[in-house]
Amino acid sequence: MAKSFLSIERLTQKYPDGNGGQFTVFENASFGIEKGEFVCILGHSGCGKSTIMNILAGLSEPTSGVVKMDGFQISGPSLDRGVVFQNYSLLPWLSALKNVTFGVAARFPDWTKQQVEDHSIAFLAKVGLSEDAIHRKPSQLSGGMRQRVSIARAFANEPKLLLLDEPFGALDALTRGTIQEELLKVWRGTNQTVFMITHDIDEAILLADRILLMTNGPLARVAESVEITIPRPRVRTEIVESPNYYAIRNHLVQFLGKRSAELAGQPSEAGGTHTPQTIRIDKTSVQTSDQPILQAVKT
Numbered sequence: 001m002a003k004s005f006l007s008i009e010r011l012t013q014k015y016p017d018g019n020g021g022q023f024t025v026f027e028n029a030s031f032g033i034e035k036g037e038f039v040c041i042l043g044h045s046g047c048g049k050s051t052i053m054n055i056l057a058g059l060s061e062p063t064s065g066v067v068k069m070d071g072f073q074i075s076g077p078s079l080d081r082g083v084v085f086q087n088y089s090l091l092p093w094l095s096a097l098k099n100v101t102f103g104v105a106a107r108f109p110d111w112t113k114q115q116v117e118d119h120s121i122a123f124l125a126k127v128g129l130s131e132d133a134i135h136r137k138p139s140q141l142s143g144g145m146r147q148r149v150s151i152a153r154a155f156a157n158e159p160k161l162l163l164l165d166e167p168f169g170a171l172d173a174l175t176r177g178t179i180q181e182e183l184l185k186v187w188r189g190t191n192q193t194v195f196m197i198t199h200d201i202d203e204a205i206l207l208a209d210r211i212l213l214m215t216n217g218p219l220a221r222v223a224e225s226v227e228i229t230i231p232r233p234r235v236r237t238e239i240v241e242s243p244n245y246y247a248i249r250n251h252l253v254q255f256l257g258k259r260s261a262e263l264a265g266q267p268s269e270a271g272g273t274h275t276p277q278t279i280r281i282d283k284t285s286v287q288t289s290d291q292p293i294l295q296a297v298k299t
């Protein structure tokens with residue numbers, strides 16, 4: 001099999017359990033992400049999603065296993081990987097614009113001040129921030145505006161990989177809906193590779209090419225990779241009309257409500273890896289009555 005752009009190989013994370021022993025968050029997790037793909041990961045609280053993301057960002061080291069991007073092993077943080085956290089993490093003493101230019105100037109050291117500023121303003125405009133708002137400091141912006149700045153900052157740096165850890169978790173449903181569509185627009189325009197954690201099933205279906213499903217921890221694993229067989233461009237109000245929408249949604253709800261617990265805590269087979277099973281649900285392809293709608297594709 002050809003190597004993926006991002007390749008996660010036999011990743012294991014253990015932590016001290018407080019009683020002199022260790023507990024295993026996940027073991028031998030292996031999966032790949034292709035260039036330009038938008039992948040979401042869903043799983044219950046504590047299964048290890050943020051731990052995986054922090055390892056991909058280079059902010060923490062796994063107990064064992066490797067992550068390779070473009071064939072090279074990741075070690076430490078890099079401008080090639082941009083991260084957006086739930087809590088905005090903007091620099092409070094800088095304006096929205098300066099929060100963006102700061103990273104862009106570091107990423108493109110040969111650019112003039114004007115180039116850096118024009119590029120940053122263009123990305124702030126893409127996420128709907130006006131000329132007036134971009135000169136305000138984070139404390140003078142609403143939560144939604146702050147998160148727009150975080151997204152603009154991450155995309156403006158043009159990293160090879162964007163890592164988003166529940167970026168819309170703190171936002172109200174209306175703002176969330178608007179920003180999700182802005183995120184899709186920016187992603188379409190840049191073709192960056194995105195790996196995003198979310199707790200919101202509908203958000204994941206709207207945004208992702210594939211959704212990775214994790215079982216409950218400890219000893220969690222990435223059990224399935226569900227293809228989102230809904231054509232793009234996607235608009236929230238229209239995707240519900242896709243014949244695949246409810247079939248995919250039901251599959252995800254069933255997994256999170258039931259199977260994530262049933263499959264929990266199963267250790268890997270001796271020496272085996274935990275590569276997720278690919279699930280493709282497509283009701284639009286022509287079928288006869290005895291053909292299953294749901295296919296598990298061996299990879």
Ligand SMILES: Nc1ncnc2c1ncn2[C@@H]1O[C@H](COP(=O)(O)OP(=O)(O)OP(=O)(O)O)[C@@H](O)[C@H]1O
Binds near residue numbers: 046
């Ligand atoms: N530095 C650490 N030391 C010890 N245990 C940790 C550490 N970081 C995380 N854990 C534990 O690892 C497990 C996974 O944590 P993680 O933050 O990755 O979960 P998560 O899937 O992101 O959860 P949530 O959806 O609530 O954000 C949890 O049991 C957590 O308590």
Ligand SMILES: [Mg+2]
Binds near residue numbers: 049050051
């Ligand atoms: Mg988390």
